[in-house]
Amino acid sequence: MKFAIALFAPPHAPSSRRALRFAEAVLAGGHEINRLFFYQDGVHNASGSIVTPQDELDLPAQWRAFVERHKLDAVVCIAAALRRGVLDAQEAQRYGRTAIAVTPPWELSGLGQLHEAAQQADRLVCFGGV
Template identity: 75%
Template structure:
């Protein structure tokens, strides 16, 4: 089965941890992930500047490692990202900000990418506050 996974909760939330474990189990079960989509506070999981306290799991780093290891399509809602200061080089330049903060493996795109992925998957599974 094909899945699209949408994460709305920040990287320090139980929702992020559950989403990552679900994604791992999905692939381990022989299923496919069409796209990982970050929206709302979920975009913080794509920030290269997230630093977890020493006594907590670094879920943002785990997400980066996961999408790199499995060569997954990781998309971050551009509107939500801009609002939260998660920028790629192009957006940082466009808005005159000192630097990019989007982590490796993620790309900024519109909400239409979530819609498209949901259409191409058998299931859309959402995690988070909204």
């Protein structure tokens, strides 16, 4: 089965950890993830600027490792990311900002990517919506 997974909560929210464990279970069960889409505060999960204390679960790092290991299509909503200061190099240059928080394999793109993924997947599973 093909899953699209959307995450709306920040890394310190329990639903972000659940989303990652769910995504791992999807692949471990022989299913497919057609796209990860991070929206609202979920964009912080794609940030390379977060520093987690050494003895705590580092979710942004785990997400990155997961995406890289499985070569997943991982999209961060560009509008949500700009508002929250989670910029990639191109957007940082466009808006004259110094901080670059997002690097490949993460990609900043629009909400159309969420709709496209939801249309093409067998299931859309959302985490962190309240």
